[in-house]
Amino acid sequence: MPKSEKYAIGVDLGGTNVKVGIVSQEGKIVKKLSLETFANIGPDEVIAQIKKGVGQILSGNKLKIRGIGIGSPGVVSPKKGTVENPPNFPGWNKINLGKILHKEFDINIYVENDANAAAIGEMIFGAGKKLDSFIMITLGTGVGGGIIFKGKLFRGEYGAAGEIGHMSVDLNGPKCNCGSFGCIEAYVGNNYLVKRVKNELNEHRESKIWQILKNDLNLLTPLIIDEAATSGDEYAKSVVKNMGMYLGATLASVANALDIGTFIIGGGVAGFGKPLFDSIQTTVESRVLTPIRKRIKVLPAKLKNDAGIKGASALVFYKS
Amino acid sequence: MPKSEKYAIGVDLGGTNVKVGIVSQEGKIVKKLSLETFANIGPDEVIAQIKKGVGQILSGNKLKIRGIGIGSPGVVSPKKGTVENPPNFPGWNKINLGKILHKEFDINIYVENDANAAAIGEMIFGAGKKLDSFIMITLGTGVGGGIIFKGKLFRGEYGAAGEIGHMSVDLNGPKCNCGSFGCIEAYVGNNYLVKRVKNELNEHRESKIWQILKNDLNLLTPLIIDEAATSGDEYAKSVVKNMGMYLGATLASVANALDIGTFIIGGGVAGFGKPLFDSIQTTVESRVLTPIRKRIKVLPAKLKNDAGIKGASALVFYKS
Numbered sequence: 194m195p196k197s198e199k200y201a202i203g204v205d206l207g208g209t210n211v212k213v214g215i216v217s218q219e220g221k222i223v224k225k226l227s228l229e230t231f232a233n234i235g236p237d238e239v240i241a242q243i244k245k246g247v248g249q250i251l252s253g254n255k256l257k258i259r260g261i262g263i264g265s266p267g268v269v270s271p272k273k274g275t276v277e278n279p280p281n282f283p284g285w286n287k288i289n290l291g292k293i294l295h296k297e298f299d300i301n302i303y304v305e306n307d308a309n310a311a312a313i314g315e316m317i318f319g320a321g322k323k324l325d326s327f328i329m330i331t332l333g334t335g336v337g338g339g340i341i342f343k344g345k346l347f348r349g350e351y352g353a354a355g356e357i358g359h360m361s362v363d364l365n366g367p368k369c370n371c372g373s374f375g376c377i378e379a380y381v382g383n384n385y386l387v388k389r390v391k392n393e394l395n396e397h398r399e400s401k402i403w404q405i406l407k408n409d410l411n412l413l414t415p416l417i418i419d420e421a422a423t424s425g426d427e428y429a430k431s432v433v434k435n436m437g438m439y440l441g442a443t444l445a446s447v448a449n450a451l452d453i454g455t456f457i458i459g460g461g462v463a464g465f466g467k468p469l470f471d472s473i474q475t476t477v478e479s480r481v482l483t484p485i486r487k488r489i490k491v492l493p494a495k496l497k498n499d500a501g502i503k504g505a506s507a508l509v510f511y512k513s
Numbered sequence: 514m515p516k517s518e519k520y521a522i523g524v525d526l527g528g529t530n531v532k533v534g535i536v537s538q539e540g541k542i543v544k545k546l547s548l549e550t551f552a553n554i555g556p557d558e559v560i561a562q563i564k565k566g567v568g569q570i571l572s573g574n575k576l577k578i579r580g581i582g583i584g585s586p587g588v589v590s591p592k593k594g595t596v597e598n599p600p601n602f603p604g605w606n607k608i609n610l611g612k613i614l615h616k617e618f619d620i621n622i623y624v625e626n627d628a629n630a631a632a633i634g635e636m637i638f639g640a641g642k643k644l645d646s647f648i649m650i651t652l653g654t655g656v657g658g659g660i661i662f663k664g665k666l667f668r669g670e671y672g673a674a675g676e677i678g679h680m681s682v683d684l685n686g687p688k689c690n691c692g693s694f695g696c697i698e699a700y701v702g703n704n705y706l707v708k709r710v711k712n713e714l715n716e717h718r719e720s721k722i723w724q725i726l727k728n729d730l731n732l733l734t735p736l737i738i739d740e741a742a743t744s745g746d747e748y749a750k751s752v753v754k755n756m757g758m759y760l761g762a763t764l765a766s767v768a769n770a771l772d773i774g775t776f777i778i779g780g781g782v783a784g785f786g787k788p789l790f791d792s793i794q795t796t797v798e799s800r801v802l803t804p805i806r807k808r809i810k811v812l813p814a815k816l817k818n819d820a821g822i823k824g825a826s827a828l829v830f831y832k833s
Contacts, residue, residue: 206658217581227530325670348772350645353805355770356772360769361800362684363682371803372800372803373800374800419542439684446681446766447677449680450677450680450767450770451770452671452673452675453669479693482691
């Protein structure tokens, strides 16, 4: 590694684990570790775990670290450094993570919403490196989104922009956790998807999913659906195609509203094969307004393993 | 009028009429006229009509004119001055209106899409005067949109942003003229709305709309539906409430994606009474994500008569 190389710490704050890593300016992970978040015990314990993780990763470190980036769930004010009401963090309310960690480590701290951090990660290190503008969609338990416009994160009036997962594709559709109806998250978010497929599988006894799971529906995950689809299972193929249709319909609406034609899809589902991406692309093209149609590109995210750590560290390189 | 007052010419290019006016920096119309567009005869005739209208309004003028703004349907490149494929202008393709008019009148020309011009008009002269960011929706034959973010028009990658009318609220909804399905335009655009209500009225013989129309369904317009609703007609009230629900569902999606919480509704339907605005507001509040909820404002446009001329003239004050 050249001596001039610069480094940042990325902290991926999740409901289960705090993942911490040192990342080079080229996006390579030099060192990483993972601790339990202990979100249920309360915010003091979570903060202690973050400090512990960062402390451990810094112990013995001789690299020049430019800052610490934190990707957090919830509503984040990067300016102030606060994190508000992260889901599944009981007792949290509003906490100034930026201030607390700056006091502890005396280094620049950059806090950002995790979906926005993912978008910045793809822009700095991944599939968005050569792109001026794109929409990042992160498919996981929730469906996150981040809007990159002309090389900058579009944050809206108060920093809450990018919630593509809570755009509705059917105003009378299934109820979403957020309280609205027919949000794309309520169709393709992991839990919703797995629950729906579990229900439907009883009408599809012939599906290979049953064999893969050895009849234990509790083992069902989105990637198993994709595995079955890739092996030619008709029912699984129809599920994947449908996911693409729902996602595609949402992205066509986004493209019409924003005139941004490139989409990067990340999260667990980004491990899905070509059929999902083909279905999304075809759907967007068939639904978007003509002037935008030929510019539509649907790309898989490049940051896969450790995307959370890398995205968080990218905040440092993006902002400093 | 103070001598320092500045003026601009606004040209509202419509499929039926070219409306031209001189507008003061305060948004007052000093002089105006209207000519037929003759769109069916072809682009040369349309251009001749625009020149004629501007020529007539300038004849005898002694005010200092800072420029000419043109609000046009179709895809507009304000940078180049071109107008591409305006719907209902046969034989048009792509024409550089900016260049042609600059050559004719030797004055700064500002060409913009009509929905964007409406948004800029509200920002400079209307309900958006004191707002930093808002989404403008223009309800007419089509449903237009314009995004104002931090005092600037958000144009997207290639200038086509703001097409809120072609965001889908039901991916399996009615077919829209644009080729997609369930676009909000396919629910609340004048023609779609009138057609649907005409069909439904046979099941609502008791509706006051029948009396207002003296049984001639061909006279039905959106404002007549509002008139019946205001007078307490239950069926008409349900139509207005439904319009608000469809619009509200769309605006909640927009607010979640962009974190912009203020909406200005213009066009013919902006003449509707409180019930429509109440229905939109209630729907957005019930569907939008919590952090944005308390910031939602749905306002009627202030520019009503001559909104097209004023919006076009506002382009001059906005850009110069």
